[in-house]
Amino acid sequence: MRTVRYEKLRPDEILHVIKTNPIAYLAIGPLEWHGPAMPYGTDPAAAYEAALSAAKQTGGVVLPPIYAGTERERSEEILDAMGFQDTSQYIIGQDFPANCIPSLYFREEIFSLIIREYLRLLVKQGFRLIVIVNGHGATNQWEVLNRLAIEFSNECDCFVHVTMAIDSDDPEMKYEGHATRSEHAVQMYLHKEDVDLSLLPPKPEKLRGCEWGINGAMTYALMPNEDKTVEEQCDPRNATSEAGERFFNAGVKKLV
Numbered sequence: 035m036r037t038v039r040y041e042k043l044r045p046d047e048i049l050h051v052i053k054t055n056p057i058a059y060l061a062i063g064p065l066e067w068h069g070p071a072m073p074y075g076t077d078p079a080a081a082y083e084a085a086l087s088a089a090k091q092t093g094g095v096v097l098p099p100i101y102a103g104t105e106r107e108r109s110e111e112i113l114d115a116m117g118f119q120d121t122s123q124y125i126i127g128q129d130f131p132a133n134c135i136p137s138l139y140f141r142e143e144i145f146s147l148i149i150r151e152y153l154r155l156l157v158k159q160g161f162r163l164i165v166i167v168n169g170h171g172a173t174n175q176w177e178v179l180n181r182l183a184i185e186f187s188n189e190c191d192c193f194v195h196v197t198m199a200i201d202s203d204d205p206e207m208k209y210e211g212h213a214t215r216s217e218h219a220v221q222m223y224l225h226k227e228d229v230d231l232s233l234l235p236p237k238p239e240k241l242r243g244c245e246w247g248i249n250g251a252m253t254y255a256l257m258p259n260e261d262k263t264v265e266e267q268c269d270p271r272n273a274t275s276e277a278g279e280r281f282f283n284a285g286v287k288k289l290v
């Protein structure tokens with residue numbers, strides 16, 4: 035194939051894919067705060083690049099990235115783990131009061147309708163395996179995608195699979211969370227010019243998640259460290275594009 039990018043294909047080329055290898059990849063992620071050093075399109079960029087790399091190996095097409103994602107209000111328990119004093123605050127996703135601008139989170143029902151429509155249209159066109167490459171780990175995002183995947187897989191002549199964009203069984207990933215080392219590293223590997231680590235305070239100053247909108251996996255698991263700061267293992271200031279290449283390739287391998 036000339037390209038796996040759906041929007042660049044002509045009708046006869048799309049038809050050829052549908053007849054021979056009817057796979058469509060849908061890369062999804064919100065435009066979202068990822069700390070001061072990172073682009074807003076971090077999640078969809080990682081998902082889209084992973085989908086392009088996977089499709090080059092498996093065949094099929096990749097739809098243009100869907101810049102959409104959803105979040106919900108934070109619970110008191112998680113706000114406490116993140117280090118907030120006032121745990122009764124109304125905070126959506128990673129939109130913390132200290133951030134200079136909010137994210138473009140969609141309301142859950144609107145997000146769901148957009149993805150539903152893409153699935154309906156791709157099934158109608160004849161795609162039989164739709165791979166949703168999800169760049170955003172919010173609980174309600176997963177719930178929406180999994181609900182739609184189950185429905186379409188059982189009610190239509192297709193199978194919808196949902197997977198995380200940069201996922202691997204690498205033990206190094208254990209501490210990674212939102213806007214931590216691996217996301218910075220992958221973005222440095224894919225689009226180095228979009229990342230500016232100098233916008234984070236220099237080490238050895240600790241990063242408080244509630245001040246920077248950066249949180250490791252242990253925080254989301256309600257097991258933060260004593261001072262409720264970003265763990266050394268996932269500190270974004272340790273990111274390198276070499277590590278990003280490793281994380282990205284492991285993610286693509288799993289996706290394929």
Ligand SMILES: [Zn+2]
Pocket residue numbers: 068076077169170212213217
């Ligand atoms: Zn992200």
